[in-house]
Amino acid sequence: MSHAQLISRLNKPALVCVLTALAFPWLAHAATSVDEHRAANPQGAVEIDNVAGMIDVQGWDKSEVAVTGTIGKDVDRVEVTGEGNRTSVRVILPQGQHWHMRDGEAHLVVHVPTNSSIAATLVSSDLKVSAVHGGLELRTVSGNINAEGGGDVHVNAVSGDIRVTANAAKVIEVKSISGNIVLTGGNAEVEATTVSGDAHLTLGTVSRARFKTVSGELSATLGAAANAQIEGESVSGGVKLDFASAPAADFDIQTISGDIDNCFGPKPTEMRHGAGARLSFKTGDSNARIRVSSHSGDVRLCAKK
Amino acid sequence: MDSSAEPTDTIAAAAAGDVAAFESLYRQFSPRVYGLCLRLTGQREAAEDCTQESFVAAWRALARFERRSRFSTWLHRIAVHCVLSRRKGLRFEYEVAEPALGLPDRADPGSGTPPLDVERAIAALPEGARHVLVLVGLYGYSHAEAAGALGIAEGTCKAQLHRARQLLTSTLGLEEQ
Amino acid sequence: MNDRQQDSLDRLIANLPRDIVPPGNLWPRVAARLSTRPRHAPPMALAAAIALAAAGLASLFTWAVLQAPSVPRVIRTVAATTSFDEPRDPKYLLARNSVEKTFRDRLALLEPATRAKIEASLLVIQKAHEDIRKALAADPQSPVLEQLWQSTWHDEFDLYDGVVQATQPTMTRI
Numbered sequence: 001m002s003h004a005q006l007i008s009r010l011n012k013p014a015l016v017c018v019l020t021a022l023a024f025p026w027l028a029h030a031a032t033s034v035d036e037h038r039a040a041n042p043q044g045a046v047e048i049d050n051v052a053g054m055i056d057v058q059g060w061d062k063s064e065v066a067v068t069g070t071i072g073k074d075v076d077r078v079e080v081t082g083e084g085n086r087t088s089v090r091v092i093l094p095q096g097q098h099w100h101m102r103d104g105e106a107h108l109v110v111h112v113p114t115n116s117s118i119a120a121t122l123v124s125s126d127l128k129v130s131a132v133h134g135g136l137e138l139r140t141v142s143g144n145i146n147a148e149g150g151g152d153v154h155v156n157a158v159s160g161d162i163r164v165t166a167n168a169a170k171v172i173e174v175k176s177i178s179g180n181i182v183l184t185g186g187n188a189e190v191e192a193t194t195v196s197g198d199a200h201l202t203l204g205t206v207s208r209a210r211f212k213t214v215s216g217e218l219s220a221t222l223g224a225a226a227n228a229q230i231e232g233e234s235v236s237g238g239v240k241l242d243f244a245s246a247p248a249a250d251f252d253i254q255t256i257s258g259d260i261d262n263c264f265g266p267k268p269t270e271m272r273h274g275a276g277a278r279l280s281f282k283t284g285d286s287n288a289r290i291r292v293s294s295h296s297g298d299v300r301l302c303a304k305k
Numbered sequence: 306m307d308s309s310a311e312p313t314d315t316i317a318a319a320a321a322g323d324v325a326a327f328e329s330l331y332r333q334f335s336p337r338v339y340g341l342c343l344r345l346t347g348q349r350e351a352a353e354d355c356t357q358e359s360f361v362a363a364w365r366a367l368a369r370f371e372r373r374s375r376f377s378t379w380l381h382r383i384a385v386h387c388v389l390s391r392r393k394g395l396r397f398e399y400e401v402a403e404p405a406l407g408l409p410d411r412a413d414p415g416s417g418t419p420p421l422d423v424e425r426a427i428a429a430l431p432e433g434a435r436h437v438l439v440l441v442g443l444y445g446y447s448h449a450e451a452a453g454a455l456g457i458a459e460g461t462c463k464a465q466l467h468r469a470r471q472l473l474t475s476t477l478g479l480e481e482q
Numbered sequence: 483m484n485d486r487q488q489d490s491l492d493r494l495i496a497n498l499p500r501d502i503v504p505p506g507n508l509w510p511r512v513a514a515r516l517s518t519r520p521r522h523a524p525p526m527a528l529a530a531a532i533a534l535a536a537a538g539l540a541s542l543f544t545w546a547v548l549q550a551p552s553v554p555r556v557i558r559t560v561a562a563t564t565s566f567d568e569p570r571d572p573k574y575l576l577a578r579n580s581v582e583k584t585f586r587d588r589l590a591l592l593e594p595a596t597r598a599k600i601e602a603s604l605l606v607i608q609k610a611h612e613d614i615r616k617a618l619a620a621d622p623q624s625p626v627l628e629q630l631w632q633s634t635w636h637d638e639f640d641l642y643d644g645v646v647q648a649t650q651p652t653m654t655r656i
């Protein structure tokens with residue numbers, strides 16, 4: 001073997017380590033593997049707590065919760081416990097551990113019975129949920145959430161972005177302070193709230209909906225059921241409602257200093273003394289009610305047909 | 306809370322191990338416990354679980370029930386503890402499509418607001434506000450009692466009740482009256 | 483919320499039934515578990531267990547109230563300057579200030595980028611609240627402004643509560 005060949009052979013493992021560390025930086029910090037399994041109720045609840053890293057929840061057809069992945073050296077352990085029909089997966093940090101140390105991250109894949117419901121509380125960890133048919137109750141400070149569920153959905157993020165698909169939900173509640181929201185829902189009762197993030201909602205035919213923004217832009221594409229109660233509220237952010245067809249409803253749109261634009265029905269009335277605009281009209285014979293109140297945000301209504 | 310006479314003899318018999326007597330207590334108090342659990346959890350399955358857990362816990366502790374409070378009050382505290390200990394995993398479904406049995410489905414002629422709308426509005430409240438409204442507004446707890454049961458400060462309890470009322474007033478359209 | 487609205491709401495709630503019959507017969511499932519009754523348990527065991535559980539669940543607010551310095555960082559002076567329907571109950575304001583203190587304690591534990599986003603959002607809410615307050619001062623009869631004013635007041639509390647709730651499980655372990 002030549003000197004060059006020997007160097008090449010010796011450096012290969014080192015080269016692999018360097019490349020691996022560059023591709024997966026957390027592994028460079030002596031990560032510990034996790035492989036935990038616990039029998040679980042096929043329609044039970046799974047609770048997940050994590051501070052930092054990434055949790056990938058995947059539904060499967062086994063009556064078991066399996067947790068695999070890695071934890072940083074500053075993570076004490078991953079605790080998987082069960083009581084009754086509930087299974088808990090908790091990433092435990094030692095006392096006094098800061099929450100944003102790189103070696104305090106856990107990167108886990110959590111397999112759960114597909115009909116489980118999931119309750120997750122995260123600080124800066126990202127979360128992904130797929131192939132789960134139960135309800136989702138997800139809360140994060142700064143992690144991003146990407147979830148697809150079969151049941152009802154309640155998601156609350158402070159600065160993380162939220163992307164949710166919940167076509168079979170009866171109730172959807174999505175709240176973000178500064179993160180953006182992208183929601184695809186079916187014929188659910190919906191509440192979507194943002195402070196400064198933007199919200200894009202694609203919904204089916206809703207019976208009750210509440211949309212709220214402070215300064216973010218909120219746009220919703222939806223249908224209105226008979227007797228629908230739809231409310232929108234904004235301080236300075238724009239609100240845009242695109243209806244699948246012009247609903248039969250009692251409309252009351254008010255803004256103090258923003259504009260109102262309506263592509264169907266009558267045009268808004270300018271208030272006296274420059275005190276904003278109001279659009280108030282009723283179409284058809286229905287108890288549906290559509291109300292939007294805004295301080296300075298613009299309000300736009302449109303219907304496809 | 307429960308204003309009927311205290312079933313002292315039945316409680317004593319159940320405390321001594323008489324299962325039939327305890328069943329009698331179950332028949333008498335389960336609607337109240339279930340109503341409390343259903344309003345606090347907003348979910349029928351969780352309410353059924355909590356009702357069962359409450360009575361099982363009550364059976365186990367009955368020998369130590371010292372009668373310093375009414376039996377219903379003592380049972381209430383056990384039920385609230387059961388609900389709070391299940392905090393996570395709740396609220397996966399609202400009772401929107403299927404009202405709980407016993408709820409009137411016709412409007413009260415005097416109110417103008419269907420009771421089911423009120424129930425739904427309560428179920429849709431944020432958890433902390435809902436817990437306080439149910440205990441204080443519906444079941445007559447004082448702020449001190451509710452705060453103790455929920456493990457929160459009395460001032461926080463008042464704040465949550467105020468918030469619950471604000472939200473319900475808006476949701477039910479009462480500001481238009 | 484005025485007195486008439488509160489009376490209407492209280493009447494609606496008072497008319498709700500207290501008792502709801504469980505939809506199924508739960509007794510068999512209860513009865514099946516009655517054979518495991520413990521004997522000679524220490525008299526204070528259940529009370530201690532319940533107290534411990536209750537303390538562990540939501541004791542943070544109580545702790546924050548007890549541990550708060552005599553003067554909270556932010557004193558709510560809005561009550562002194564507005565005539566709108568804002569709660570002026572000192573106990574309510576103390577509780578709200580305590581929640582804010584807990585929020586700031588938790589905020590300090592978060593990574594700087596997240597902290598900055600949250601503080602920026604808080605400023606957005608506070609500015610919105612102040613803008614609405616000024617508009618309402620000029621047009622005190624506006625129901626839209628009244629609704630937005632209350633809403634932004636609660637948005638601030640929701641932000642504090644959101645951060646506290648999301649970090650609560652971690653606090654109970656570390």
